Amino acid sequence: MQFFEAVLHFEFLQHALLAGLLGSLAAGVVGTWVVVRRTSSIAGAIAHCVLAGLGLARWLQEVHGVSWADPMLGATAAALVAAALIAQASHNQSEREDTVIAAIWAVGMAIGLLFIASTPGYTEDLMSYLFGNILLVRTTDLWLMGLLDIAVITVAVALHGEIQALCFDEAFARMRGLPVGRLSLLLHTITALTVVLLVSIVGIVLVIALLTLPAAVAGRFANTLGRTMVLAVILSVSFTTVGLGMSYTYDLPAGATTIVLAGIVYLGVRLVWRRSRQ
C-alpha cells in the first residue's frame, strides 16, 4: 500500500511504472516470436552486444567530449549491427550459426568492458547497464518505447500470417515463395530494438528472461499466437509492476526482483503442467 501512495507522489516511480507497461507491450509480442522460433540465444547475444555500444558512447562523451554520442544511440547501433551479423550468418549456411552467436555475445561484451574501463566513474555505469535501473528511465526513453510499441504492433498485425508461417515451418514458408531472408532480418531488427529499450528496465543480463519467460508461460495456456502475445503482455506487465512494488517496499534491486518473480511463475506453471499431464 505504501508503494501506491509513493507512486502518487514521486514522478520517478510513475515513469518506472509506465516504462514497465510500455516495455511489456513490445516484450510480450516480440518475446512470443523469440520463444516459438527458438531464437532466445540470438536475443541474448544482441543484448550483450549492446554493452559495446553503451560503452563506446559513454567513452566518446566523457573522454572525448562528443556530446551527441548518447548511450541510447550507441546501444541501438550496436544491437542493429549484431542483428545484421547474425542474419548474415544464418543466411550463409556454411557458417555455424551458434558459434557466430556465441562470438557476438562475448566479443560485444568484452569491447564494452574495455571502453567502460577507459572511462572515469565506470563502476556505477556498468552496474546499471548490466542489471538495469528502471528508476532512472528518462522521458525520452518512454517516448522511444511508445514509438517502438506502435511499430511492433503494426508489423505484428500486417505480417501476422507471414511471420507465423516463418516461425512454424520455415521450409514451407520458403516453398510458398515468401521472402524468408528479409522476414528473418525484420524479426532480428525488431528484437534488437526491443532489447535496447528493455535494457533500461532490467539490464543486459536479465533482458532474455523478460523476453522469454512471460511468452513461455503464456504459450501453455493459449492456442493461438495472438492470444499468447496478449497473455504474455499481461504477465509481463504484472511481473514488472509487482517487481517494482516489491523492490520499493523491501529495498531490493527492481530488475532482479522482477525476473525472480517471473522465474517462480514459470517454474510453478511447468511443475503444475507436468503433474496434470501425468
Added chain:
Amino acid sequence: MTPNTPVIDVRDVSFAFGYVEPVLRDVSFTVERGDFASIIGPNGGGKTTLVKLILGLLRPQSGTIKVFGQSPEQARPKIGAMPQHAVTDPHFPIRVIDVVLMGCLRPGRNLGPFSATDRAAASEAIARVGLEGLERNAYSELSGGQRQRVLLARAIAPKPELLLLDEPEAGLDRKVEQDFFDLLEELNRESTVVLVSHDLGFVASFVRTVICVHGTVDVHPTSHLDGSVINTLYGGDVHVVHHDRHL
C-alpha cells in the same frame, strides 16, 4: 500452355553443392498431367534436391526445368507442397485452421488478416482431408496421423494443379499410412501428384510412374518395377535392368 505440356519437364539437369561430386548428373524426365509419380531412391541420392529444383529453391548448374511450361518460380503458386518431415514445435500455440491458412500465403498477398476467400479455401481443404470440426482445435493436441492430414490440407488449400510431397509418410504407422495414401489417390483425380519416398512398400499399389533417383534418374512404369530395379537402386551393384524408357 497446351494441354500436352508436361507438368514437370526436367532436361539435362546437373546439380552440385559447392565443388563436391554432383548430387544429380544429366537428369531428364517428364511428369504428365494427371500422373501419380513417385520419386524413390536411397538417402542422399538427391530426392530432396530434385524437389527443391522443381520448386525453384535451388538452381541447376546446367540444364533446364520447366513446370507447367514456365520457370519454377513462376509456377510456384500452382504447386501445393509438403516439405520433408516438417520440424514443428509440439508446443507451438496454433490451431488447425491457422496452419492450413499458411497454404494461402503467397508473395504480394494483401497485408493483414486472411481474406474470406482464403478462409473458405482453408475450411474446404480441412473438410477434404476429413478433419471437419477440428478447425479450432490446437494442432499440438492432434495425433501424428491427424497432423499429417493438416499438413496435407495446407498443401491443397490453394487448390494446386501439382501436389509435391516430400516423404509425407515418415513417422506414420501402417494403417494411418494406408488411409493417407487412399486420400492422396482421391486427390489425384484433380491434381498431378508427385510423391517422394524412401519406402517402397506402398509404391506398387497405386503409383503409376516411378522416378528412381540415385545421382542419375531412371523412369519406370510401376508394372516393371521388380527386384532387380530395387537392387540397382539400393544395392549399389550394377545390373542390367529392363527399362521401359531410359531417359
